[in-house]
Amino acid sequence: MSEKKKRTPAWDGNKAGTAEKTGKAETAEKVVKAGKAGKAGNVVKAGNAGNAGNAEKAEKVVKAGKAVKAGKAGKTSGRRGLNYAYLDEDGKRLVRRALIKAVCVPGYQVPFSGREMPMPYGWGTGGVQVTASIIGPDDVLKVIDQGSSDTTNAVSIQKFFRKTAGVEVTEKTSAATVIQTRHRIPETPLKSGQIMVYQVPIPDPLRFLEPREGEAAARHANREYGILYVKLYEDITRHGEIASSYDYPALVNARYAMSPSPIPRFDNPKLHMSPALHLFGAGREKRIYAVPPYTSVVSLDFEDYPFRPAKSGRACELCGSETSFLDEVITGDQGERIFVCSDTDYCAGRREKAADGEKETRGGG
Amino acid sequence: MLLQENHPSAMTEPLIRAEGITKRFGDILAVDGVDLELYPGEVLGIVGESGSGKSTLLNILSGALPPSSGELFYRGRDGTVRDFFKIRERERRFLLGSDIGFVHQDPAAGLRLKVSAGANVAERLLSGGLRRYGEARLRASEWFSKVELPLDRLDSRPEEYSGGMRQRLQIARNLVTGPRLVYMDEPTGGLDVSVQARVLDLVRSLSSEFNLAVILVTHDLGVARLLTERLLVMKNGRVIERGLTDQVLDDPGEPYTQLLVSSVLGGA
Amino acid sequence: MRPAVKAENLKKSFTLHHQGPAFITALSGVSFLVPFGSCLAVNGPSGCGKSTLLRCLYGNYRLTEGSLRVSHGGGFLEMSEASEREIMDFRRHSVSYVSQFLRVIPRVPALEIVAEPLITLGRSREEGLERAREALSRLSVPEKLWKLPPLTFSGGERQRVNIARGLIKDPPLLLLDEPTASLDRKNREIVTELIIGAKKRGAAVVGVFHDREVRERVADGVLELLPPAGGGRGFEPGHAEPGGADHGTPASGLAARATSEQGWAPRGQIEPKKAESGMAEPKDADPASGEIEDLKISAGR
Numbered sequence: 001m002s003e004k005k006k007r008t009p010a011w012d013g014n015k016a017g018t019a020e021k022t023g024k025a026e027t028a029e030k031v032v033k034a035g036k037a038g039k040a041g042n043v044v045k046a047g048n049a050g051n052a053g054n055a056e057k058a059e060k061v062v063k064a065g066k067a068v069k070a071g072k073a074g075k076t077s078g079r080r081g082l083n084y085a086y087l088d089e090d091g092k093r094l095v096r097r098a099l100i101k102a103v104c105v106p107g108y109q110v111p112f113s114g115r116e117m118p119m120p121y122g123w124g125t126g127g128v129q130v131t132a133s134i135i136g137p138d139d140v141l142k143v144i145d146q147g148s149s150d151t152t153n154a155v156s157i158q159k160f161f162r163k164t165a166g167v168e169v170t171e172k173t174s175a176a177t178v179i180q181t182r183h184r185i186p187e188t189p190l191k192s193g194q195i196m197v198y199q200v201p202i203p204d205p206l207r208f209l210e211p212r213e214g215e216a217a218a219r220h221a222n223r224e225y226g227i228l229y230v231k232l233y234e235d236i237t238r239h240g241e242i243a244s245s246y247d248y249p250a251l252v253n254a255r256y257a258m259s260p261s262p263i264p265r266f267d268n269p270k271l272h273m274s275p276a277l278h279l280f281g282a283g284r285e286k287r288i289y290a291v292p293p294y295t296s297v298v299s300l301d302f303e304d305y306p307f308r309p310a311k312s313g314r315a316c317e318l319c320g321s322e323t324s325f326l327d328e329v330i331t332g333d334q335g336e337r338i339f340v341c342s343d344t345d346y347c348a349g350r351r352e353k354a355a356d357g358e359k360e361t362r363g364g365g
Numbered sequence: 366m367l368l369q370e371n372h373p374s375a376m377t378e379p380l381i382r383a384e385g386i387t388k389r390f391g392d393i394l395a396v397d398g399v400d401l402e403l404y405p406g407e408v409l410g411i412v413g414e415s416g417s418g419k420s421t422l423l424n425i426l427s428g429a430l431p432p433s434s435g436e437l438f439y440r441g442r443d444g445t446v447r448d449f450f451k452i453r454e455r456e457r458r459f460l461l462g463s464d465i466g467f468v469h470q471d472p473a474a475g476l477r478l479k480v481s482a483g484a485n486v487a488e489r490l491l492s493g494g495l496r497r498y499g500e501a502r503l504r505a506s507e508w509f510s511k512v513e514l515p516l517d518r519l520d521s522r523p524e525e526y527s528g529g530m531r532q533r534l535q536i537a538r539n540l541v542t543g544p545r546l547v548y549m550d551e552p553t554g555g556l557d558v559s560v561q562a563r564v565l566d567l568v569r570s571l572s573s574e575f576n577l578a579v580i581l582v583t584h585d586l587g588v589a590r591l592l593t594e595r596l597l598v599m600k601n602g603r604v605i606e607r608g609l610t611d612q613v614l615d616d617p618g619e620p621y622t623q624l625l626v627s628s629v630l631g632g633a
Numbered sequence: 634m635r636p637a638v639k640a641e642n643l644k645k646s647f648t649l650h651h652q653g654p655a656f657i658t659a660l661s662g663v664s665f666l667v668p669f670g671s672c673l674a675v676n677g678p679s680g681c682g683k684s685t686l687l688r689c690l691y692g693n694y695r696l697t698e699g700s701l702r703v704s705h706g707g708g709f710l711e712m713s714e715a716s717e718r719e720i721m722d723f724r725r726h727s728v729s730y731v732s733q734f735l736r737v738i739p740r741v742p743a744l745e746i747v748a749e750p751l752i753t754l755g756r757s758r759e760e761g762l763e764r765a766r767e768a769l770s771r772l773s774v775p776e777k778l779w780k781l782p783p784l785t786f787s788g789g790e791r792q793r794v795n796i797a798r799g800l801i802k803d804p805p806l807l808l809l810d811e812p813t814a815s816l817d818r819k820n821r822e823i824v825t826e827l828i829i830g831a832k833k834r835g836a837a838v839v840g841v842f843h844d845r846e847v848r849e850r851v852a853d854g855v856l857e858l859l860p861p862a863g864g865g866r867g868f869e870p871g872h873a874e875p876g877g878a879d880h881g882t883p884a885s886g887l888a889a890r891a892t893s894e895q896g897w898a899p900r901g902q903i904e905p906k907k908a909e910s911g912m913a914e915p916k917d918a919d920p921a922s923g924e925i926e927d928l929k930i931s932a933g934r
Contacts, residue, residue: 209477222455224462226492230477233484233491236498237520302498377718404718562739569738573753591738595717609692609717616694620650627651 085132085165091115095133095288099279102290107252108220109203109287117283124157125283127180127199134195134279135161135178140168142176147184147327147342171345185267187324187346190276192293198261200282203289205249205259225257228300236305245310250299252291257300266309266325271297316341319350378440380405380546380578381426381449386435388421388602395421396432397602405545406576410593410610412583412625418602419582420550426580427467427548428457442545462492466539470551472531475538478524482514482534485523489542508537512567529560533567540571547572549581553588565591586626590614598622634668637704637806637837638690644698645685659685663699665856669805672828672838672851677858683841686858687808690839691730692720703727704805704837725753730808731799735791737784743769744779747797754802761801768797772823788815793824800827807831809840813847825850 083089098112117125135141141161145154149171157180158169170176173186180197190196206216209227219225228249235243248265252258260268261280271278271291278291291297301307315322317338324346326339341347379402388396396418403409411419424430426437428449437449442464449457461467469475476485486505487495495501502519509516512533523531532552539547552568553561569592572579583589589596589610596613598606598621606619617623643663649655660682667673675683688694689701692712702709705727710719724730729750738746747768748761769779772793783791792815799807809828813821821844828851832838842848848855 209480218454218458222458224458224492226462226488229491229496230480230484230488233487233498233501234480237481237483237502303496304499566738566740594721607717608695609720611693612695615688616647618648618695623650 082164085135085161086118087115087129087132091129092133095129095281098288099130099133099290102279102288103277103292105256106292106295107256107258107289109256109289112286112288114283114286118160119156121284122201123153124180124182124199126281126285126288127182127197127283128157128160128281129283130197130279130281130288131157131161131178131180132165134197135165135167137166139165139177140170140175142170142173142179142345144179144181144184144186144343146182147325148344150344153182172349173343173345181263183262183264184325184342185263185270187321187341187343188349190270190274192275194276196276196278198263198278198280200259200261200280200287201284202247203259203280203282203285203287205247205257207259220256223255225251225300228257229302232300232302232305236302242301242305242307248299248307250297252297253295254298256289258289258291258297260297264310264325265299265307266311268297268299268307269309273297312339314339316347319347319354321347321350378405378444379403379438380440382438383426384436384438386422386425386437387433388418388425388430389433394602396425399435399597399599399602399604401597401604403546403578403580405578406572407595408572408577408579408581408593410581410583410589410596411599412586412589412596413599414584414625417599419599421602422599423548423550423580423582427465428461429467462489463542464544464546466542466544466547468532468535468539468547468549468552470554472523472528472535475535476523476531479522481520482509482523482526483519485534486537486541489538493542504541505537508541511540511571512537513563527560528556529564532556532564536564536567536571540575540577543575544577546578546580549579551583551585552581553585554583561588568592586614598625634670635704636666637669638665638667638673638839639702639709640665640699641701642699643686643689643696643701645682645689645694646697660689660858663856663858665854667837667839669704669837670832670835671853672832672840674848674852674855675839675841675858676848676855681858683858684810686856687730687810687839687841690806690808691728692723693730725750727804728806728808729799729802729804730810731796731812732810733792733814735783735795735798737782737791739782739784741782742780743774743783743786743794746783747794747801750798750802764801765797768801769794771827772797773820789817789820792816793820796824796827800831803831803834803836805836807836807838807840809838809842811841811843813842813844821847 085092087095094112095114098110101110102108114126114129117128119125119128131141141158143149143154143157145151148154149158161167162169173179173188174191176194178195178197179186180199182199185196204216205228206219206225209230210216210219219227231244231249232242235241245265246262247259248268249257250260250268250271258280260271273294273296274291275293277293280289280291282288299307312326314326316324316326318340321341324341324343327342328337329340330337341350382402384400386396386399387394399418399422401409411422413419421430425432425435432450435450438446439449439452439460440446441460449460467475472478477488483502483505486508487501490501490504506516506519509519514530514533514537518526518530523534526534536552549568553564556564565588568579568581571577572592579592581589581592593610596608596610597604598613598619600621606613606617606622613622614626617626641664643660644658645660646656646658649657663682663686665673675686677683685694689696689712690703692715696713699713701712703712703723704710705719705723710723710727712720715723735746744762744765748758748765751761751764752758766779770776774790774793774797778786778790783794786794792812796812799809807828812828813824816824825847828838828840832851838851840851842851
């Protein structure tokens with residue numbers, strides 16, 4: 001018996017519920033429950049140490065090494081009358097559990113019982129629930145919509161978290177700890193410790209050709225991804241090349257095929273071996289999946305038609321970047337158009353730098 | 366390798382052997398203790414009227430429906446014999462995608478109508494790990510010729526195809542991986558007589574050319590006569606008569622079989 | 634000489650469940666022996682069970698009683714106990730059955746129909762087709778017909794295709810059901826030569842020959858089957874051709890007979906005879922009437 005216990009891995013010990021671990025778990029809970037002392041007791045179910053242990057793990061995994069400062073959390077309360085980051089604590093716990101599983105099984109779509117959010121489906125409810133479950137008061141949030149942080153959707157989500165979680169918001173990729181996005185991965189390389197949260201409309205890459213959920217699940221379970229190649233075959237047959245330019249399926253960790261949400265295939269390579277943690281939330285479909293740091297993400301292709309990230313062959317007319325993803329912008333009634341960086345922060349940063357360089361040069365001269 | 370397949374000793378080993386296949390739906394006994402054997406290269410017919418359990422039996426044998434009881438011994442390419450219902454799902458699905466085919470009566474059930482015909486044929490190759498577009502397309506077009514489909518329709522969608530073309534496409538889609546066993550459920554059920562003959566002829570010649578074992582479910586004794594070597598007659602979920610096809614049709618013993626045979630107008 | 638067929642006390646009866654039921658005995662107490670290299674002619678009036686006997690030999694009809702041993706694979710196969718697989722193997726290797734009607738498969742050209750038994754035996758397609766060409770030209774089937782399905786052929790042309798198919802693999806046992814019935818004199822002669830040739834190569838032949846001259850030339854013995862007692866019009870049991878999509882179903886044929894022949898008490902007997910004495914039998918003098926009877930039934934459906 002004792003021998004058996006010795007062999008039990010540490011995290012199993014959590015489940016067993018040793019006093020020490022339970023204590024810690026409660027602390028973790030309290031931290032998360034910051035500002036809601038009255039309710040905390042109810043939520044932390046005494047005797048349900050296994051859950052608490054999981055919750056603790058969720059915190060650890062999700063925070064990816066970021067220490068939660070209990071003191072600060074206590075002081076920074078969300079909006080009066082609302083839960084911290086809007087989502088109630090049980091809801092957050094559900095999402096976190098799904099996140100743990102998602103991180104443990106990269107690319108696998110974990111079902112979760114999503115909550116109603118104060119916005120319609122299709123506006124990023126999946127991403128918002130993930131963000132709400134991982135965000136802490138010391139986080140710095142950036143929200144991207146269509147590559148920019150000043151569009152309606154991005155602005156309202158930023159506002160939402162500023163109000164409910166009291167977090168600082170930023171447009172700067174490098175300054176953000178959590179980045180919620182819909183269409184883009186920032187051009188500025190991500191760093192270890194940063195978390196990307198994606199709003200996903202249709203999480204299953206097999207949906208297009210296999211609408212039966214059960215059969216699609218069986219195909220994932222058995223790594224049968226032939227029909228994804230059927231899709232690529234169709235593309236080449238119809239367009240002479242693989243024409244899917246968004247939501248381009250990729251194999252995660254050489255195991256699960258993943259739909260990387262509506263990011264352009266240009267961004268797919270940024271997922272491969274990325275130092276950041278990538279979390280995907282589909283609110284309507286109630287699925288969560290993840291690409292942990294330093295995980296292989298390989299875009300599907302044929303040997304004779306290899307994957308190529310789309311390149312426009314142009315340079316941004318504002319910052320001159322030749323490597324970034326460009327948007328076409330109509331500038332006049334006669335159809336005048338320019339191509340500019342889709343990532344506004346990246347573009348602005350480059351222009352600033354260029355301006356600084358000029359100043360410096362001037363100052364020096 | 367082919368020589369080995371044709372070797373007498375290889376022929377004496379059945380490809381599949383089903384024992385006591387039974388399926389209950391509540392109180393209804395849809396399939397009741399069916400035994401059968403199928404040898405490599407052999408075409409076995411299952412006849413019976415609607416509700417006799419023949420299609421249910423086919424769905425069980427092909428792994429689409431779990432049996433209530435019974436065993437299905439499957440002899441793999443390596444010669445090992447295992448219970449098809451007890452092997453791991455992954456392996457079963459692999460076999461169903463390569464070594465075993467299924468031709469449905471309704472082509473919509475066996476084809477992707479909104480995906481080009483070529484991709485329909487190539488799918489099983491792609492699922493099997495083929496990662497060269499050029500080769501997939503080439504092999505799809507080869508099979509197009511084998512089933513007498515016009516090559517200029519390779520990129521059309523089957524939804525634009527006629528019934529007979531769809532059935533031929535479905536056959537190509539199944540045979541592209543070189544299976545040893547194909548289940549067919551009324552493959553010519555919805556076709557005009559003239560189109561039917563062409564599809565039947567195709568099945569007949571392909572099964573002999575590729576030494577295919579086929580289990581063919583049909584209610585059409587003419588089809589059974591033309592294509593099958595052995596016949597099982599099913600009624601109320603049970604096999605009531607079996608024998609060589611010409612024995613059963615020319616010298617039917619059971620009352621039900623006699624009724625079935627004599628009720629065919631114009632002869633089987 | 635080594636026997637190719639040993640039949641002892643054969644009985645074949647039919648139970649027609651939907652006709653009362655009606656019980657019909659088509660063959661009873663039939664015994665004979667056919668050595669390799671010889672030909673047994675089965676003789677008797679229509680309805681005496683000639684075709685039934687051939688079908689039992691081919692394994693098309695399942696015996697009711699008796700022992701029927703046929704040479705196969707270096708030994709004997711007991712047909713009354715043979716499995717389906719064994720009969721299939723016997724058919725593939727050891728016997729050819731030339732029935733009166735060619736089983737026509739839609740869209741399959743004559744050449745392929747003739748070559749098929751060889752290809753099934755594992756010979757190459759090229760060899761099969763080459764031998765089929767030889768056989769068809771030997772039987773003077775016009776070359777322009779070879780590539781066509783025999784659906785539109787005349788009766789004589791079909792029959793020659795059928796004979797070519799039956800003889801191509803040179804089987805140890807040859808079952809012939811009126812092989813010369815619809816042939817002209819010239820082709821009758823060719824077929825007769827072919828049968829004699831098969832015998833010379835050591836094949837055993839069991840056949841029904843209405844043509845006295847042919848029978849006289851090929852048969853080494855005659856098995857005389859007696860007509861059913863009661864003297865009723867003879868309907869051959871199972872006159873319908875196996876595989877003959879154009880010839881009605883056997884069961885309906887049986888049913889047709891039972892309707893008109895209620896109380897028919899069949900009795901088959903054998904009278905093994907020398908070919909010469911067989912020839913003297915007056916009963917076989919009018920083979921055509923039986924044929925017409927059969928055809929009438931087929932046409933009636």
